[in-house]
Structure formats: C-alpha cells, structure tokens
Amino acid sequence: MSSDQQARNIVIIGGGIIGSTAAYFLSHHASFNRERDSITLLEATKIAGGASGKAGGLLALWAYPNCIVPLSYRLHKELADKHGGAERWGYRAVHCGQIDAKGKASTNSNGSSKANGDSVSLQKRTEKAKGLLRAAGVPKDLDWVDADSLVGYDEMGTPSTTAQVHPYQFTTSMASLAEEAGANLVYGSCTNIQISDDTVTGVRYKSKDSGEEKEIEADTVVITAGPWTRTIYPSAPISALRAHSVTIKPSRPVSAYALFTSIEMPGKKGRRGQTVTPEIYARPNQEVYACGEGDQLIPLPNSSDLVKVDESRCQDIVDQVNSISEELRDGEVTARQACYLPNVTSGGGPLIGETGVKGLLMGAGHTCWGIQNGPGTGKCLSELVWDGKITSANLKSLDPRRYM
Ligand SMILES: Cc1cc2nc3c(=O)[nH]c(=O)nc-3n(C[C@H](O)[C@H](O)[C@H](O)COP(=O)(O)OP(=O)(O)OC[C@H]3O[C@@H](n4cnc5c(N)ncnc54)[C@H](O)[C@@H]3O)c2cc1C
Incomplete structure (x- = not known):
C-alpha cells in the first residue's frame, strides 16, 4: 500500500447483492486505506430489500454468462470458507x-x-x-x-x-463485512449523479431519515441499483x-x-x-x-x-x-x-464496467443469475476501481459502453 497515493472517494449506489459485494471487495482490496480513502454504500430503503433478499439463491457452474460464472462460483465458496458462510448464510x-x-x-x-x-x-x-x-x-x-x-x-x-445461499443473509452479511472493513453505510435515495467535463464529481441524495437533500463528493461512483438503474442513469438498457x-x-x-x-x-x-x-x-x-x-x-x-x-x-x-x-x-x-x-433490453446482461463518463462505473442487469454472479461482479468492479483494469476475468462482452 503506497502512502503517497491520492485519497479516493468512492460511492456505490444501491445495496442489493451487487452493491454489497462491490462494497465488500472494494473495502477488502489491498489498496484501500481506511484512514485515507472513503467508500460509501448508499441504499435508498433497506439492504437486500429488493430481489437480492427475495431470490432463490441457486448457484451453478452451468449458469450464464460463462465469462463470469466460474469466477463467481469459486468466490462464493471462498467467501463461505473465510466467513463461516455455511452457518451465517446457508451456503451448501x-x-x-x-x-x-x-x-x-x-x-x-x-x-x-x-x-x-x-x-x-x-x-x-x-x-x-x-x-x-x-x-x-x-x-x-x-x-x-x-x-x-x-x-x-x-x-x-x-x-x-451446484450450490446455494440464503440471498438475504448473504447480502446483508456482505454489507456488514464491508462496514467492518471501513465502508460507510448511508440510507438515502440518489437523486442525481454529478458530472462535470465528462468526469464524475459526486452524488446528490435525499436522506431517508431527515428527507434533506445532501451531497457526497466522489471521484468514483458505481451504479448498482438493479431494476432502478434507469431512474438514475436513463440511458442504461435495463428493465x-x-x-x-x-x-x-x-x-x-x-x-x-x-x-x-x-x-x-x-x-x-x-x-x-x-x-x-x-x-x-x-x-x-x-x-x-x-x-x-x-x-x-x-x-x-x-x-x-x-x-x-x-x-x-x-x-x-x-x-x-x-x-x-x-x-x-x-x-x-x-x-x-x-x-x-x-432485466436487460440490449445484450444478454449483465453490464459490468465503465460507462464512458470518467469515474462512473456500472454493475447492473443481472437478470435471473445475480446471486450466482454477485461476488464475481463485486470483485471485478473493485479491480477496475483500484487497479484500473479487470484482471480476474475477461468481461469485454459485458462492457456497458457496448450497449449504451
Ligand atoms: C423470484 C426470483 C428468484 C431469483 N432466484 C435467483 C437464484 O436462485 N439465483 C440467482 O443467481 N439469481 C436469482 N435471481 C436474480 C437475482 O435476485 C437478481 O439478479 C439480483 O438480486 C439483482 O441484484 P441487484 O443488486 O442488481 O438488484 P436489487 O437487489 O434490486 O438491489 C438494488 C438496490 O438498489 C437500491 N436503489 C434503487 N434505487 C436507488 C437510489 N436511487 N439510491 C439508492 N439506492 C437505490 C434498491 O433499494 C435496492 O436495494 C432471482 C430473482 C427473482 C426475482
């Protein structure tokens, strides 16, 4: 970890499985320094309040797309071994x-x-x-x-x-483990992603508690709002x-x-x-x-x-x-x-990677395999943020810029 590295301010929008695993891998990356950098998971309502808490939780090596499935299937096993997933989130x-x-x-x-x-x-x-x-x-x-x-x-x-997890228990555990590693959990609904000169500068949100409009400065924003992605990024091909x-x-x-x-x-x-x-x-x-x-x-x-x-x-x-x-x-x-x-209206989904706006990334449109492909998505997004490129898998076919 180099101490002269510039401070990073990262905001993840949406605390479903994709946002929560992104927060986990971003906060467990060797480059993250909790004294210097900030990672905020911004959730509108409740962690795993949407599909990520109500899905079946099936994991399968025969799921799709195969550019991410083997990585994510392996990560599920590694996470379960590391954090007692069999007891904590029903991995088996x-x-x-x-x-x-x-x-x-x-x-x-x-x-x-x-x-x-x-x-x-x-x-x-x-x-x-x-x-x-x-x-x-x-x-x-x-x-x-x-x-x-x-x-x-x-x-x-x-x-x-073939394996399974309890999706609500898995997602909430990922968010808690990210918090323990130094990420902040903020409850509020993102109303606007701020962009200047084609570069992301922060997000505005309405606080869940006070209803106040607030702002977080950010050099990196990761959109993980599942089916709500279009409400904050209208050109995303997600239904x-x-x-x-x-x-x-x-x-x-x-x-x-x-x-x-x-x-x-x-x-x-x-x-x-x-x-x-x-x-x-x-x-x-x-x-x-x-x-x-x-x-x-x-x-x-x-x-x-x-x-x-x-x-x-x-x-x-x-x-x-x-x-x-x-x-x-x-x-x-x-x-x-x-x-x-x-769901995705263009390509087979999911969309994982850069959007064309500097510092604005996306992990969304996971269709019926988001629980299976959550950890792989979180890991690849963390590499993109901290290392500047995805190294654990070849996700070129899922690059959001191909579809927007
Ligand atoms: C019935 C059913 C069964 C399924 N079974 C499986 C299965 O067995 N295996 C499998 O791999 N997949 C399964 N899936 C698919 C899986 O559930 C989804 O792909 C996955 O949960 C999507 O996760 P997500 O994080 O992208 O979205 P979500 O879980 O929808 O999370 C998005 C989050 O973003 C938040 N949000 C939205 N807008 C904002 C905003 N403006 N500001 C802040 N936060 C915001 C929401 O409150 C929400 O918490 C199933 C899905 C369904 C519907």
Missing part, C-alpha cells in the same frame, strides 16, 4: 434436477395450504412407492415429491456443480419484471435438492389442466423456497418497500407445489412476497 452444495409431474388438487376451500381432512398420506416410503420413484429415475434421497405424481426426473447439476415467491416450513426436514419443474395441474371435470413451472429449492433450517413466473401487471414502484404483493399469485405457487408434495402440503407458509428482476 445441492443436487439439482428437472421433474415432470402430474399435480393433485391439494388446497381446501378457504385456500389454506394445510392438507384438508380428505387428503390421504401417500406413504411414500412403502416398497411400492419406492418402486414408482425408481421407475421415474428419481434419486433415492429425493423422497419429498409424491411418488404417484412423478412422471420423470432429469439431473441438471450435482453437488460439485424490470415483477416475480412472486413463497417460503414454506415443510412438515419434516427435506433433502438438499433444487428442482425445476413442469407440473400438469389437475383440470376441471377430468380435463387436462394448465402446465406450470415453479422452481422449488430446499434450504437448510427447514425452509423450502418456491417462485413462479414473472408478470408485467404493475410497473416498478419508486422503492423496494412499495412493491405490491398479489396474494392470489402467491397462493397459485403454494397450490402448485402442494400438488406434488405431501411435506409441503402439510407444511406452513412462512412468507408471501414479490420483487423485481433487473
């Missing part, structure tokens, strides 16, 4: 598969997720049921999907290529898609599987029902997460605390997963929630 390796199933009607008339008095235990652990599971190619320990619902199983990932999810406490502990599904729901009067595709992830500590498809019904609100949850969409997810699992049917729904995915 998992199996992953695609199941085809025929669902059964499972909710009672008042929409409760509990099995009604007519439901009969499938006694999946009988020899007959085990035989059905084996015939469908289902691994032995995946015993929490009803044997008589399953039509087929295809392996998508093994514990050496927002709402998605609902639920968490369920199953009636007994379930094995570590992340399941992509195709479920034919029961139709009326013996007709074929709709085919639905919820994703179902078993988590440690007796929690199962499930999410459904996105919708464009309500545009992105101004902040994460104003996101509207459509209870009927959550109930659809509950009904769908209940239709194929006794353990979920007999379980307890513990959260019904919604958030907005940051």
Whole structure:
C-alpha cells in the first residue's frame, strides 16, 4: 500500500447483492486505506430489500454468462470458507434436477395450504412407492415429491456443480463485512449523479431519515441499483419484471435438492389442466423456497418497500407445489412476497464496467443469475476501481459502453 497515493472517494449506489459485494471487495482490496480513502454504500430503503433478499439463491457452474460464472462460483465458496458462510448464510452444495409431474388438487376451500381432512398420506416410503420413484429415475434421497405424481426426473447439476445461499443473509452479511472493513453505510435515495467535463464529481441524495437533500463528493461512483438503474442513469438498457415467491416450513426436514419443474395441474371435470413451472429449492433450517413466473401487471414502484404483493399469485405457487408434495402440503407458509428482476433490453446482461463518463462505473442487469454472479461482479468492479483494469476475468462482452 503506497502512502503517497491520492485519497479516493468512492460511492456505490444501491445495496442489493451487487452493491454489497462491490462494497465488500472494494473495502477488502489491498489498496484501500481506511484512514485515507472513503467508500460509501448508499441504499435508498433497506439492504437486500429488493430481489437480492427475495431470490432463490441457486448457484451453478452451468449458469450464464460463462465469462463470469466460474469466477463467481469459486468466490462464493471462498467467501463461505473465510466467513463461516455455511452457518451465517446457508451456503451448501445441492443436487439439482428437472421433474415432470402430474399435480393433485391439494388446497381446501378457504385456500389454506394445510392438507384438508380428505387428503390421504401417500406413504411414500412403502416398497411400492419406492418402486414408482425408481421407475421415474428419481434419486433415492429425493423422497419429498409424491411418488404417484412423478412422471420423470432429469439431473441438471450435482453437488460439485451446484450450490446455494440464503440471498438475504448473504447480502446483508456482505454489507456488514464491508462496514467492518471501513465502508460507510448511508440510507438515502440518489437523486442525481454529478458530472462535470465528462468526469464524475459526486452524488446528490435525499436522506431517508431527515428527507434533506445532501451531497457526497466522489471521484468514483458505481451504479448498482438493479431494476432502478434507469431512474438514475436513463440511458442504461435495463428493465424490470415483477416475480412472486413463497417460503414454506415443510412438515419434516427435506433433502438438499433444487428442482425445476413442469407440473400438469389437475383440470376441471377430468380435463387436462394448465402446465406450470415453479422452481422449488430446499434450504437448510427447514425452509423450502418456491417462485413462479414473472408478470408485467404493475410497473416498478419508486422503492423496494412499495412493491405490491398479489396474494392470489402467491397462493397459485403454494397450490402448485402442494400438488406434488405431501411435506409441503402439510407444511406452513412462512412468507408471501414479490420483487423485481433487473432485466436487460440490449445484450444478454449483465453490464459490468465503465460507462464512458470518467469515474462512473456500472454493475447492473443481472437478470435471473445475480446471486450466482454477485461476488464475481463485486470483485471485478473493485479491480477496475483500484487497479484500473479487470484482471480476474475477461468481461469485454459485458462492457456497458457496448450497449449504451
Ligand atoms: C423470484 C426470483 C428468484 C431469483 N432466484 C435467483 C437464484 O436462485 N439465483 C440467482 O443467481 N439469481 C436469482 N435471481 C436474480 C437475482 O435476485 C437478481 O439478479 C439480483 O438480486 C439483482 O441484484 P441487484 O443488486 O442488481 O438488484 P436489487 O437487489 O434490486 O438491489 C438494488 C438496490 O438498489 C437500491 N436503489 C434503487 N434505487 C436507488 C437510489 N436511487 N439510491 C439508492 N439506492 C437505490 C434498491 O433499494 C435496492 O436495494 C432471482 C430473482 C427473482 C426475482
């Protein structure tokens, strides 16, 4: 660390997983000197209040884009080893598969997720049921999907290529570890990025506590505002898609599987029902997460605390997963929630790097793999800030200047 280096003032806008991992890697870089430099993580509402706290948390070596996936997958493991991630944020390796199933009607008339008095235990652990599971190619320990619902199983990932974190716990831990290393956490909504002579000079923001307009001088500003990126940088090709999810406490502990599904729901009067595709992830500590498809019904609100949850969409997810699992049917729904995915309207995403304005960087548009690709993004942005170039991966194809 050279002591004659000029002081750096860095502001990160947005405390989702991308901003929080950027704050972590910026504050853990060898060039950061907390006596001389400042790193501010500016968050409008709540750390991990958006998609980063409500995502599934699947990590996979087979995710995309492959210029960043291997780096980020490895960093997840290293961070978990270094900071006790298994206990702190539920990091663990998992199996992953695609199941085809025929669902059964499972909710009672008042929409409760509990099995009604007519439901009969499938006694999946009988020899007959085990035989059905084996015939469908289902691994032995995946015993929490009803044997008589399953039509087929295809392996998508093994514990050496697939893992998971609890995204809320991971993101908030990254922000806390950054704070411990000297970063400042400020609650306020960025209203303007100040630019002079094509060079960034600071940000203006409205304080969450006082409502006052304030200013932070900065030589470096990193935009990590997820689906809100356009509200502070209008030319960014980023859109927002709402998605609902639920968490369920199953009636007994379930094995570590992340399941992509195709479920034919029961139709009326013996007709074929709709085919639905919820994703179902078993988590440690007796929690199962499930999410459904996105919708464009309500545009992105101004902040994460104003996101509207459509209870009927959550109930659809509950009904769908209940239709194929006794353990979920007999379980307890513990959260019904919604958030907005940051999609890209140009390129495949994400956009990581410089914007064309000196000192203004971006890490946004991570679509459905932002939890997987968060640490890699944070690490590469920290290299760009402190070393002037990205060395851990070749991210030329994700350079924001190609798309804006
Ligand atoms: C249902 C669902 C399931 C998912 N499952 C997975 C999965 O299993 N694995 C995976 O890898 N990815 C998954 N994802 C994708 C992942 O959640 C996102 O890619 C990721 O969370 C995006 O992180 P972000 O930090 O860019 O955005 P966000 O989490 O949206 O964070 C942006 C932050 O910026 C703040 N902000 C906005 N405007 C301002 C402003 N003006 N000033 C200050 N702060 C501001 C917001 O308050 C927010 O906290 C899933 C997404 C959804 C919707």
